[in-house]
Amino acid sequence: MHQGHNWLSAGWLAMGRGLSMFFLGLLAVFLAWFVVIGMSLALLGFGLFLIPGLIAALRWSATAQRRLTGHTGVPVGDPYRPVPRAGGGWKGAWRRCSALLADSATWRDVLWAQCAVTVTGLLALLPFAMLVHGLFGMTLPFIWEPVTGVWDGTWYLFVPVRGQETAWIAGGLGLAEIPVALLIAPYVLRLHARITRSLLAPTAKAEMGLRVAHLARTRTDAVDSSAAEIRRIERDLHDGAQARLLAMGMKLGAAESLLDENPEAVRALLAETRDASLRALEELRDLVRGIHPPVLADRGLVDAVRSLALESRLQVQVTADLLSRPEPAVESAAYFAVCELLTNATKHSGARRVLIDVQYRADVLAVTVTDDGNGGAGLESGSGLPGIQRRLAAFDGTLSISSPAGGPTIVGFRVPCALTVAS
Structure with missing residues (x-):
């Protein structure tokens, strides 16, 4: 029947x-x-x-x-x-x-x-x-x-x-x-x-022309994205760790001048310097994590995504079928795409639960992030999705979005790649 x-x-x-x-x-x-x-x-x-x-x-x-x-x-x-x-x-x-x-x-x-x-x-x-x-x-x-x-x-x-x-x-x-x-x-x-x-x-000739145009466009986007990332790192170093290290040097100089006259003041300055060094170290760690997280380098994409899930305020469930690791550049792009999508779900969607699914089928890495929020996400909504699309396009990746009013929001991306590094 x-x-x-x-x-x-x-x-x-x-x-x-x-x-x-x-x-x-x-x-x-x-x-x-x-x-x-x-x-x-x-x-x-x-x-x-x-x-x-x-x-x-x-x-x-x-x-x-x-x-x-x-x-x-x-x-x-x-x-x-x-x-x-x-x-x-x-x-x-x-x-x-x-x-x-x-x-x-x-x-x-x-x-x-x-x-x-x-x-x-x-x-x-x-x-x-x-x-x-x-x-x-x-x-x-x-x-x-x-x-x-x-x-x-x-x-x-x-x-x-x-x-x-x-x-x-x-x-x-x-x-x-x-x-x-x-x-x-x-x-x-x-x-x-x-x-x-x-x-x-x-036609074959048209496909070749479109391919060349796509590569030229994605190369420009990749160069612009790299330049923007370098400027961000410079700004974070200048406004964060560099400023704290400069302040620490000034406090140590003051402590040196007060060492014989006022030991108590020196002790207070050294305590402040120690706190500043800890904050500078934490900022440097955050900066390194933003460039390439250690858990991603050591454990791979799936464990890095699970680490994001544990740190999130939302109820995040991760399912995965990835027997080994993609190429490092693809792995990094996929990780930061998931990180951005999870941030969007936390800040903008009003969601409580998120499902992240990581699959590898037919030489394609496919990742889907689903949340039970209010919906309404799109490339024009200012949610960072165009940046994800540009990052993935450098690897011939595609981004799909389904986000009707009232939810749920389902954002998926697919990146052709090979699994090269055994986990």
């Missing part, structure tokens, strides 16, 4: 997605025509201001199609080059249009739009058409007389409907056609998805 329910639900779901893809393709056809019209109006000048918006609308429909295709198990990557900032006026409009029209992905979108209601569109519509045809066949035993009267006889599949008996045969065939439509719908949709991927996926 359970398998039958899954089969039916998969069929209905695939049929619904096929309909969505068909109507999305129908919209894309009109958008592609508008793009072509805008290109012809560019000769008159004002078309330059229309083309970027029209191409953006076409790209939106193509991106939605990629998303729907990905839900069928056939992922399609984003092929677009970044659009440069071109400024305003005629010159800026010309530069934007030139960049958009020089991108091969724009023309592939136009090609996809022309196929979206022909080859691929009819393929996506086929299961739903079979469903409608089956329902029509089931009604023929009751409406065959007016139908054959209007059409001067009719056929249902291979059956000529001439009377009540043949109408019942048509009804039986219609009843059988409906489960067949539901059965083939997922397979037809998968075939549609493969054809769509051949049209909308980035």
Whole structure:
């Protein structure tokens, strides 16, 4: 019974997605025509201001199609080059249009739009058409007389409907056609998805260009992040340990000058100096922990995360399936990402419980941090998530966020890596 329910639900779901893809393709056809019209109006000048918006609308429909295709198990990557900032006026409009029209992905979108209601569109519509045809066949035993009267006889599949008996045969065939439509719908949709991927996926040349752009961007982010980290360390040393060490030197100098005249004052100065040395030592330890925690270097990512859980004010549960250690740089990035997420949960979410899950599957380190707080977290919320995203992007890592209003907040990140150091 359970398998039958899954089969039916998969069929209905695939049929619904096929309909969505068909109507999305129908919209894309009109958008592609508008793009072509805008290109012809560019000769008159004002078309330059229309083309970027029209191409953006076409790209939106193509991106939605990629998303729907990905839900069928056939992922399609984003092929677009970044659009440069071109400024305003005629010159800026010309530069934007030139960049958009020089991108091969724009023309592939136009090609996809022309196929979206022909080859691929009819393929996506086929299961739903079979469903409608089956329902029509089931009604023929009751409406065959007016139908054959209007059409001067009719056929249902291979059956000529001439009377009540043949109408019942048509009804039986219609009843059988409906489960067949539901059965083939997922397979037809998968075939549609493969054809769509051949049209909308980035080419090998485009993937290489996007890869180069990604590496250049992440390299810049990594350099900026390293520079900011160095400035933070310099500031902490200058305002913290360095200032305390300077004060200790001054107190020791005062103690030296008072040694013969006022031993009691010297004793008080030495006590203050000892306290200052302890505080300076603690600040240095905190600074070292912020650069690379000793527990991370000695015990690895899982134990370092468990140490964070023990120090947290929240109820933190850690689950892990990590048999050995990732590369040191990846391990450090993952640790500080978890540290930032746990800090966010403590300061901003109003959560009481946090679950941290660390897994390693198929050469990918996957970490998920879930809290039962108020939700509403996002890249634009000022919670440090963009910094985590930039840190992970240097290792081709990805960040995902699910934080509806009222919670829970689920933040996960995945980093491709190899396990190199045995624990």
